Amino acid sequence: MSGLNVHPGIDVYELDTPALLLDLDAFERNINKMAAFFKDSPVKLRPHSKTNKCPIIARKQIEAGAVGICCQKLGEAEVMVQGGIRDILICTEIVTPLKISRLVNLAKHADLKVVVDDIENVRNLSEAAGAKGIVLDVLIDINMGRNNRSGIDPGSSVIKFAQELVKHKGVRLRGLQGYEGYMMFVNPLEERKRECLEIMGRLMETKTFLERAGFNIEIVTGGGTGTYMITGRYPGVNEIQAGSYIVMDSKYATIEGVDFECALSILGTVISRPSKDRAVLDVGFKSASTDSGPPSFKSAPSLEYKSGGDELGRIVIKDPSLPLKAGDKLELWPSHCDTTINLHDNYYAIRKGKLEAVWPIAGRGKSA
Amino acid sequence: MSGLNVHPGIDVYELDTPALLLDLDAFERNINKMAAFFKDSPVKLRPHSKTNKCPIIARKQIEAGAVGICCQKLGEAEVMVQGGIRDILICTEIVTPLKISRLVNLAKHADLKVVVDDIENVRNLSEAAGAKGIVLDVLIDINMGRNNRSGIDPGSSVIKFAQELVKHKGVRLRGLQGYEGYMMFVNPLEERKRECLEIMGRLMETKTFLERAGFNIEIVTGGGTGTYMITGRYPGVNEIQAGSYIVMDSKYATIEGVDFECALSILGTVISRPSKDRAVLDVGFKSASTDSGPPSFKSAPSLEYKSGGDELGRIVIKDPSLPLKAGDKLELWPSHCDTTINLHDNYYAIRKGKLEAVWPIAGRGKSA
Helix, strand or coil: CCCCCCCCCCEHHHCCCCEEEEEHHHHHHHHHHHHHHHCCCCCEECCECCCCCCHHHHHHHHHCCCCCEEECCHHHHHHHHHCCCCEEEECCCCCCHHHHHHHHHHHCCCEEEEEECCHHHHHHHHHHHHHHCCCEEEEEEECCCCCCCCCECCCCHHHHHHHHHCCCCCEEEEEEECCCHHHCCCCCHHHHHHHHHHHHHHHHHHHHHHHHCCCCCCEEEECCCCCHHHHCCCCCCCEECCCHHHCCCCCHHHCCCCCCCCCEEEEEEEEEEEECCEEEECCCCCCCCCECECCEECCCCCCEEEECCCCCEEEECCCCCCCCCCCCEEEEECCCHHHHHCCCCEEEEEECCEEEEEEECCCCCCCC | CCCCCCCCCCEHHHCCCCEEEEEHHHHHHHHHHHHHHHCCCCCEECCECCCCCCHHHHHHHHHCCCCCEEECCHHHHHHHHHCCCCEEEECCCCCCHHHHHHHHHHHCCCEEEEEECCHHHHHHHHHHHHHCCCCEEEEEEECCCCCCCCCECCCCHHHHHHHHHCCCCCEEEEEEECCCHHHCCCCCHHHHHHHHHHHHHHHHHHHHHHHHCCCCCCEEEECCCCCHHHHCCCCCCCEECCCHHHCCCCCHHHCCCCCCCCCEEEEEEEEEEEECCEEEECCCCCCCCCECECCEECCCCCCEEEECCCCCEEEECCCCCCCCCCCCEEEEECCCHHHHHCCCCEEEEEECCEEEEEEECCCCCCCC
């Protein structure tokens, strides 16, 4: 346990603030609900740990049936391997000599897979792996539309890439990554389904091209919290990368078909009530991310949160008789779980209003 | 030095990325320029350390003439005291029993001052200080217009507050804080000056009321990087809280009259060039804050940065012949220094393209 007076069993309102709270009952229901979705399916969950940045949480997901985890950055994967996780897919390209050296060192201690979309990168990975006496598992990263991130365009041209790839003996082709990230927040569900099925069709066509050309495509991975119910039932996909479901946030809560519970909140303290129509909270940009909009009040929905700078928030009070005063504690829903979690050093894991544990966010800031 | 292969003298492009770079020449010119402004003035600089979160930087500011520092949160002040800083103004109200206990413990090891705007809070501070056998220095926090944060409205009503305050023997009234935060980004300078002079007039009127009522108002503190040249020359003000000047950012760089150099950048690596018109960078929301807009490219101004998620950015390439490829490194200007610094664990201090030192951002995440 970290910090003064932070002991299991204390009331949540005894915590110093800002504090990132994790409601364990809701969190466990989320784990179990997603695990149940995949239980009798050929598809496995490989939850994205960029959301939670916490080996304790990754272990709980694996205990509930996940096949391993995804990491967005090598630094996260290093933390997860140190935290006892062995089966990791790194979902972004690892391209510099220094990072490739870190990658092959880590691969000696874990079952690592990494995505590729460039033959020069494949050559560099292969040489580094060969020099260490290992073979590195790779997945071809496929551009899933809207040209918004990395990846090779789907279609028959991927065959040529795969043919070049397998000439490099330090790497082994394991499958395809087709992450349809930009679809996560498409509402309504029917529209998301239509777009998702269309692009998944192109991914499966690519898989078929490769198989006909003699390649063994073991793994096809994609999907997120917004699309797991579509992609996770699409024939041929066998791993799903959903991460946010574990804690959710106020943006995901507006997405049709994403029926998980918001388990994460930020506990703040009113530090000033200078007038009837406003108060000041100790939660600013450095405790609640705003890339998906401001946080909102959990415990008092009539209150409105407005940015008040790096370390403070302004509370707009519509009911002037509200007895809100300096020292009062309020809970906020984050608008974006990933970026809010990355601001904090610990989760304060709460059950029925009492502190049960403090979980370090060991991957916080490990963006390199 | 932290990390693999991170040694003084290496080339900046050998650093693993994302990395937060501090250009030491520009940084030192900023320190010296601001110090020169205050050199023969009755006004002292008390730079805000919420920007830099780094005791090494705070010590350099004090060596250059600053009277002490400001902190926005108690957790920051604790880090700064551990880092050898003694004279600290905490610019936000400290109201909970736990924080008050931390405050009076810290005050035994440092010359702390804290702002107040509520008599019940004054009573609590006084009792806690008395129980520790100390007297805590306090400044009355004055609402500087637009009702956007904490503070008592300026004017004669502050007299009554001060009369109540001095009944509490565990605290000592040292002065007034009038921080005109919302004015920092008012352009043009003439408009900012007009607004600033108006509200400073009300602050000085309040000071006069208090002095006529027999109170000794030693310290009048306010001002920031956007207003130091106005507030810092306003008769009666004697401390200025500017912080961002030390490193600047692309938003402050657009503000008329703020003539400091952008000394901070984010080094990133291209991880994919999937097509002629786009590339993917390893810098996302978790390495460059976006509360003041996206970062922009320092080394290649024709490139446009677009958000690509938590850990990635998309690069829009207008010139398709640009030879940008996976592994290439690019530097970005942050849009907001405070919130970007708070994402990183270290500054990589660079001089003429070579690493000179790694400075831990010891106050990162110390928002409680």
